[in-house]
Amino acid sequence: MDGTVELLPDRRALDGLGRNHSLRTALADLVDNSIDAGASHVLIRFIRKAGRLRGLYVVDNGRGMSAARIDVAMTLGGRRDYAEKDLGSFGIGLKAASFSKAKLVTVLSVAAGHAPVGRRLEADSNKRGFHCDLVTEAFAKSELSRDWDIPWSGTGTVVRWDEVFGFPATDDTDRVEEFIARSMAEIINHLGLILHRIIEQGRIEISLDVEDVDQNLVGPRSRVNSIDPFGYVKPGKAGYPKELRAQQGDLPVVFRCHIWPARSRMPEFSLITGAEKHQGLYFYRRSRLLQAGGNWDGVSVPARERQLARVEVDIDGLPTALVAMNPEKSRVQVGPDFASLAASAVADDGSTFADYLSDAEERFRASRKRLRARKAMIPPGRGFAPLLKRVIRDEIPMQGQQIPITMRWIRFDRAHRDDFFRVDRTDRVLWLNERFRPLSKSGRRGSNDAALLKSLLYLLMEQAFTGEYLGVRDRDNIELWQEILSTAAKVDAGE
Ligand SMILES: Nc1ncnc2c1ncn2[C@@H]1O[C@H](COP(=O)(O)OP(=O)(O)OP(=O)(O)O)[C@@H](O)[C@H]1O
Ligand SMILES: [Mg+2]
Structure with a gap:
């Protein structure tokens, strides 16, 4: 070698970030940051102007950032010391989430003992180099002190997205309303699910609303309630949930195996896309759900008969060669040894994963059989909810x-x-x-x-x-x- 040169990334690098994000997973990434900042409240606000949806705010009352901190925050891969409980890990979440959904992201923040600060990044491939705009203190202050109506004790952060992709390009009231209603429901369901443990622990309260800037009106507020994918009242079979344990080197890996009661209509069972699609492994990291089932990651394969089976796995401390999360924190990737590790897991009563799966299948079949034994009736028609x-x-x-x-x-x-x-x-x-x-x-x-x-x-x-x-x-x-x-x-x- 003959020395080194520093090669700054081009800002085009921003374009490729977060391609796997949907609006709800991108917002989840911002809410993760708010939780890491110790916020008790987060507000997600859609902004409507001249009938059209224009932008979006995520506001929290966490500890905020100083000027030095916010520069690290805007840096791709910006590093900080992560605490035990922190959801952050890669140093790219904020940037990837924002640029997957908006052309312009502005972050405004105020920390204890510091003046309000603001930074703006634009994913604009005409500009070269990796520059970040400084926002005036006055603007940062005015954005932070808008009437967000969340408990405020002087510190917090506002993330603002402008020129959001995927908002309907119309001012047609019906279509905009429909989009808002659908998006809000999706976001509420998603956050309620992936953050259900954290919400249940009382660590965070998340709400959503829409502001009409021209009319100076804020719509009614919707709150994110926790949705526990294991929130049945009584398990489908006695003796469950059952913990199967395996050993990965010195580390214990626990598979908490659940059997849902048959034909449950609780939203906790049907989740977003129907129960059958949500069988399988539920991976948690630091109490946040990364993956809500969907497959068995090599341990088994999805099947109608296994729809009552859901397994809780906490991956904290496990080597990434065994399980790793994707940068969007919306999936995990299991390593080649994962399936055999699961197969080696046993419960206190000596039963294994195969026993568990056959219990779940048996439970499902029994409920079908009972159903078929019932006498057929004339269907209910109009007048019934x-x-x-x-x-x-x-x-x-x-x-x-x-x-x-x-x-x-x-x-x-x-x-x-x-x-x-x-x-x-x-x-x-x-x-x-x-x-x-x-x-x-x-x-x-x-x-x-x-x-x-x-x-x-x-x-x-x-x-x-x-x-x-x-x-x-x-x-x-x-x-x-x-x-x-x-x-x-x-x-x-x-x-
Ligand atoms: N709402 C917020 N309040 C306070 N600090 C924040 C907030 N959002 C981001 N930060 C700071 O910005 C940094 C970068 O955030 P970013 O989401 O890009 O990465 P990360 O959270 O560290 O890791 P990951 O890529 O896993 O999300 C955070 O580590 C945090 O210090
Ligand atoms: Mg983050």
């Missing part, structure tokens, strides 16, 4: 070719004033007496109201709609139900 319809269709085999049963409220004529219902077998309608219609708690009375009453009536009376004609027994039953239900309704009404 969509969720109720779905549950009924999930739980009971349906006579698919039959016209569904409708339930509707109507004013009964004088002669039938006291009747509770009327069966119309030809059109498959169960008419319900408007006079006895219960008031809903929300005060709204849509046509899909009174789910509890309707589901009971459905279970009780579905039979009255089957068959060519009404048998003597059915007729007698209908009279009996009529008598009892209308008396009950009158008792409830205090008549």
Whole structure:
């Protein structure tokens, strides 16, 4: 060699960063930074101007940054000392997340005992070199002191994205509203899931809103609630969750194996894309979920029968040759020894991964079998809330070719004033007496109201709609139900 030269990266390097990010994973990276900064509150705010979505803010009340710190923060691969709990690790998160979604990122921050500081980076390939713009103290101050409405004790950080990619290029109100609603739901679900342990520990509160700059209006605030992918009430099988242990050198690796109850409709089970897609391994690092199942990383393969199986693995301290996270922290990569390590894991009772998987499969099959043994019924139709319809269709085999049963409220004529219902077998309608219609708690009375009453009536009376004609027994039953239900309704009404 004949000496060294320093080769500064070109700013084009920014373009390639964070290509695997979606809006929700990019925001997760910024929220990670806020958590590392000890923030108790984070606000994600969409900015709307002249009808169009223009930018986005992530604001926290963490410890903030001094001028020296913020320069490191804006540096690609900028290094700091990471503490035990820190989510940060590569020194690229902020830059990669920001430039995957925006052309311009501005960071404004104030730390205790320091003046407010600000820096701006632009992913603009016309400029050469790796320069960062200094923001005036006055601007930093004004951005930091906007009305963010989060608890504030003098320190914190604002990350601002301008010229965001992927926002709809329109001021059409419906489309913008739809985009906001969808994005917010995705972000709330994603953050609630990956940060569920940290939220449950009470370390952070995250909320989202939209500001309309022209109208000087901030919309209602949505809060991120934790979504625990292991949050069932009772496990699908007794004896679970079960811990299987393996040894990687001196390090214990624990596989916490769960079996969900069959056909759960909890959002914690269905998550975002349906339960089947979320079987498998859930890797956590420093309490943050990196990967929400999706596959078995060589330990097994995804299959319908294994949809109740989810395994919790904490990877803290494990060598990256065994498991490594991707820079976006949205996946892990397992090494070649991982599958055999898992296969060597055993529980206190001597059972193995294979035993666990067959327990989960057996549980799933048993629940299917029970379902098939149930007698097929006429499907519920109009008048039933969509969720109720779905549950009924999930739980009971349906006579698919039959016209569904409708339930509707109507004013009964004088002669039938006291009747509770009327069966119309030809059109498959169960008419319900408007006079006895219960008031809903929300005060709204849509046509899909009174789910509890309707589901009971459905279970009780579905039979009255089957068959060519009404048998003597059915007729007698209908009279009996009529008598009892209308008396009950009158008792409830205090008549
Ligand atoms: N909201 C914030 N409050 C205080 N400091 C921050 C904030 N965001 C970023 N920083 C500082 O900027 C540095 C760089 O952040 P960046 O996300 O790029 O990397 P990292 O968090 O260190 O590692 P990783 O690439 O794993 O995210 C952080 O280490 C932190 O010191
Ligand atoms: Mg980071």
